[in-house]
Amino acid sequence: MFEKFWQALATCAALPKSLFGKAIAYALGQREAINKLLQYGEIDISNNTCEQAVKSLVIDR
Template identity: 80%
Template sequence: SARMSRRKEFLRPLFEQFWQSLSACAALPKSLLGKAIKYALGQKEAIDKLLEYGAIDISNNTCEQAVKSLVIDRKNFLFSTSVAGAEANAIWLTLIESAKANGLDPQKYLTKILTVVPQLGPFPTESELEPYLPWN
């Protein structure tokens, strides 16, 4: 893929230079710099694999954006009047974010499950609920 080719052409040389610089850096192992270098070198194998596989983003920006609303809502849960209320908010938010992550309109998805799932009876089985999971 184009992403993989660009990673090999541009990023691989930069990371090789970075690893060499870290290896040559003289820092006391227990110092903050020494700990940072040890941590970075410990990530080398994973980053090298990432450079070989073009389908995965090299940053976590996409994930950060996806959980941003969770972080904001978590602050709002502090003002729930009960633990049960906060749990209910978290469940609804999870349903909404799961629908978004699977390319569904959250309002349509929630309308669908609120219409269909109650008709399954008081204790639906996992196999009865499975078709209504957002990724299905």
């Protein structure tokens, strides 16, 4: 599905300890889960719904 994206990440020249290198390593490690998420399409990628539900609890403190 996103083969060109994964190929670009795999061939990207970034220092492993840099923030960009860490982000690439994380994304490659999550490849299977990300592909499933993108294929299903019904799951909201953001966590805004959860944050909005908790927001009133935090404000009421």
